[in-house]
Amino acid sequence: MNAEKRKTILLLIPIVIVLTGYVLYPSFETMLESFRQEGIFTFQNYIDFFGPKAHANLEALWNSVYISVLSVLFSALIGVPLAFIFNRYDFPGRSFFSGVAIMPIVLPSLVGVMAFMFLYGEAGLVPNMIKDLFGLEEVPFTLGGVSGILLVHAYTMYPYFYMTVSSALNNVDSSLEEAAANLGSNRLGVFWKVTFPLLTPALVAASLLVFMVSMASFSAPFLLAGGYRVLSLQIYFSKINGNLEMAATQSVILSVVSISFLLFMRWFQNRKDYRMGTKGLGAHRSEVSHPLIKWTMVTIGIIAMIILLLPHATLAILSLVPEGSWTWQTYPTAFNLENFRLLFEDPNIWDPVRNSLFMAFVACLGCFIFGMITSYALVKRKFIGKNLLDILVMIPWALPATVVGMNLILAFNQPSPFSFGKVLVGTYWILPLAYFVRFIPLVVRSTNAVLEQMDDSIEEAAQNLGAKWLYTFRRVVLPIIMPGVLSGTLLAFVQAVGEFPTSVLLYTIDNRPISIEIMNQLRMFNLGQAAAYGMIQVGLIAIVMFVSYKFFGVKSENTL
């Protein structure tokens, strides 16, 4: 018993140090900062926030909530019907379309927004094309402000609904629906009385997720908002204007919203709900036999596919437009591989790619080791305060990236024991640290999933056969959980490569990553090079996802 306890404590020490130093302490520093004005303790920042003096803040908070609610609504309206059609009906091309349906997730948020701007923005290709086709005087519409943000959100976030509802639908034991039908219920009755209630947990989970993600959304408002204020963006502006106290206050308020959502979600998922008593017998798809309906569905599928893949295609095409060849013309005129050639020849252009890869690699190495140990302690060890540790680990996931960035700025703009007495802000290493902190939960979550599947008796068997703990961990536990750890790490890598909000708060000239360079190129109206960078990100992500699917059997829906 004592030996076991000693092992647990030895495991917990590094976990607690890291979480305290890089999650708890930064949040605490932000909190302190929010109660300070010119070095004096005060509530003045909060009074300013909610008071009439700075109307903008409260407005931003409401706007954030408003946008998030609408994002949930639109994502659900797209994601749920798609999940139903693709999982319940069989028609030509079904599996292909359902694969395309999750393509938005390979676009990092900044790249996705950029593609939307190219397509539907002020000088967008689609409005101009419509104008020319129909000989209109002016472009019929442009994307921007609230409608733009919502469109991008719906496009990037509906996969959350699509994936959760799909997997819930596949888990519904078809004999339940057959039982209801057998008892005399008609098709509509079966849906409302049986299928729908079984889907509610998935719907609620997806709604919460989308709400949190869009509260935290930074790239879309950053590029599209214009004068429209949202809270995550306000934090950035406060920081840029040097008002760290207000930035801290805004961060605290956004954190409170996000963490209460995290806690609510945990409560909801741990709540006893009606789980399947039986193992699902696999979904049954009814084949669509009526030719008219069948081909209508196929047509809808093709149109949806085109809309979904248009951003990817636009990026690919625009990345071939060399610098300076698309200025006043409506459409680009010249295409070549100049942008990609420069990548390998101009160190200024290659540097961001190298930075991104290196920093993501370092951060993921940290996540890999730390996530693995943390997950093992959380799932397989008993200790007091486990629940608290579990929440602490998930906090970086719930906190908006902007807040994580602010926390790190406020914690490490002065020497601290956790940075070995150095000021980290303004150095190279602050960004890898930010990526590491942000993506710990991804590795922990995916490792938890496999560890929970692994029966305790496996470890006991090894021990019984004479193996010491470390040997058991290396030879038995590690090989079994490796797919989970790796899929989490690869996902973390993908996200780290595309990460924008923390990058924009923390980058320096030396470590500027791809996302920052995209922003710079956009500012210089060098759209081709920006698109080329975007393509590199998309390419990296596609490779990683393909590898993790092919070699570790990781399904993309497990990566949420």
Add this chain to the structure above:
Amino acid sequence: MSSVNLSNITKKFGDFTAVKELDLIINEGEFFTFLGPSGCGKTTTLRIIAGFYYPSKGKVKFNDRDMTTVSPEKRNTGMVFQNYALFPHMTVFENVAFGLKVRKTKKPEIKRRVEDVLEKVYLKQFIDRQVSQLSGGQQQRVALARALVIEPDILLLDEPLSNLDARLRDEMRNEILRLQREYGITTVYVTHDQVEALSMSDRIAVFNAGKCQQIGSPTEIYNQPVNDFVAEFIGETNLFDVELESDEPEKLRFFNSSLDTNIYVDNTPKQIAACQENDQLRMSIRPEAIDVKKTVSENENTIQGKVKMVQFTGEAVHTFIELNENITLKATDLNRGPSTYLNEGEEVYVRLPSEQIRIVPKVKR
């Protein structure tokens, strides 16, 4: 090979007492079974022997060595888990070789011993398979081989057959017994299946609610249960309350108030369990001991009844006989052809032979 000596073992989980004041000696080379319903403490006791739990009180000894707080990997026991706990990422060979590798056995030696043991469990040809490609029975054999190959001092089996279907279970029962005899290993076997326990064990310990109720050979446990829990849990029985009426050296006279009948029982230790002064008494009679006749006879302990239901199971015929609205007896006979079956509704006379009745105290709750 070792003997196991548990003295005064108590194991608590928080407020819940899983095992209470257990004293037990398992002899060298013995096949010893822990039998009881789920949650009775039998698996906890096994895990205390394996070292996965340390007792809250009491001592565990292998031979004369105190093992109470020795960690599991240093006990040299071989455990077969209920779910087999095979390492899913290893082949059959790697699984079986695991314990030998940990013991730093030389490679050729490992190969020889793994092949040896796999031959014994008839799995030699599957040596390079992944364990997930094996059937349930084959996985069970791998688990057994993995535990046996390290030549453990004690073999521990935790409900090893509960995941197999009935036919395979019979087969594996003989298999395990054969291997145990061949290796002569001290074996502790946990099960809730009384048929397994009775047919395999040298001795059985019957557990209920954390307490060991009785330790004895299968025939002792079946024929001379110490209380009504053991009588009811092992095999089938008819139990009803009785009171002692008169105390004579040859025969005791008991009275059942519901039937309003006297019941005579031979006054020998085989028929009468040890009782305390104020124990409530019950009589137990096995269905196969009951004598059912269509005609009245003058023998003692004969009661009139009516056939309620006849159940045919193939080898045997169960007859349920209603004595009054509260008491229905079950009588079992081997199948001797259709002419011997009773009809439902028939009036019959049941005799409870005085040398077959067992008087037991009721367990206090």
